[in-house]
Amino acid sequence: MRKNIKSLIGKNFKKGIIVGVCASTLFLVGCVEGNKESLDKHKRDNVEDTSEKEKEKDDLKEVLISEDEKRESDKRTLSSASEIINESLNEIKAISRDNTSGKLEDIEFELSSVMEKENKRLENLVEKIYDEDLLSTFKEYIRGNELRAKYYKGRSENYMEVMDYGSEADEIISISICKMVDEYGLVINEENMDFYEDCREKVAYLDKKDNYKKIAKELISKGEFKVELEEDEVIKSGFGEDKEVFKYSKVVENTSGINLDYIAFSINGKLENGKIEEFPSVLIGFNSGKSDEIKFYTTNKYESMEVEVEWVSFN
Secondary structure, three states: OHHHHHHHHHHHHHHHHHHHHHHHHHHHHHHHHHHHHHHHHHHHHHHHHHHHHHHHHHHHHHHHHHHHHHHHHHHHHHHHHHHHHHHHHHHHHHHHHHOOOOOHHHHHHHHHHHHHHHHHHHHOOHHHOOOHHHHHHHHHHHHHHHHHHHHHHHOOOOHHHHHHHHHHHHHHHHHHHHHHHHHHOOOOOHHHHHHHHHHHHHHHHHHHHHHHHHHHHHHHHOOOOEEEEOOOHHHHHOOOOOOOOEEEEEEEEOOOOOOEEEEEEEEEEEOOOOOEEEEEEEEEEEOOOOEEEEEEEEOOOOOEEEEEEEEEEEO
16 A cells, blocks of 8 residues: 555656756747847847848949949930931931932832931830930920821821821920930931021020010901902802802011011901801011001901911011
8 A cells, every 4th residue: 555655746746857957948938039039130130220221222332323324324315315316317318318208208108218217226225315304305395296207107197187187296396306315415417407596496486486476466357457348249259149159358567676487377256146256367578668558358257356476487
């Protein structure tokens, strides 16, 4: 009996030691693991801090160095653009000189092809430009080429649909070329300087155009229209039978001191119901000191008349 009790106590004692040892071991392992995790986290934090500091140093280094590099890169890009643009100008001259078919549509198709090819090459340079203002100007030049190509392609078949593309393209190309040459150093070769000079003249015109349009509007708006019944049967026949036809007319004089070669404008008459009727007209060779008559025919009378000038050319 006593032996059995000792045996039992011995077993339990051993178990207690084992259990105690296991518990202590687990505790120690837990402490070690906890310390290890804390140490690893500390190491990671140090690595992240170091990485962030290195990144900040790299960013600062890029800011300090890259401005000069960006300018140099833009110069190289403009040099490539200069080469592309001059090559296209040479091709355009060759097309105009060498085409023997005599067909305008053949020439225009070739011209549009040159501009499309030029644009594809220029578009490859867009992503290389850092200066935002230069980038915007560069993209505008490409857009001008796109409009010019559309104009050449469609002029023979549907002139009315594409007629505005031509003048808009001229304005965009002229402004962007002059800006890239004058402000950023784009090079136009000597044999193509006539193109650059044309662009400069266009820009000078555009600078004055808005002011000259105002002058033209003031000249045309002066004086009242004389309204009288039209008696000419040929003119009246164009309005149908038994209708009164009115002739509106007035004489305008160019007292501005500026020679206005061509003015495209419209007289807008307002009816009692608020509707507006437009009467397009032009004045050609409206030089300083010259007088000219404006007239149109209608079956209506108007509450008021206004002038809208759409285009002015001058010398």
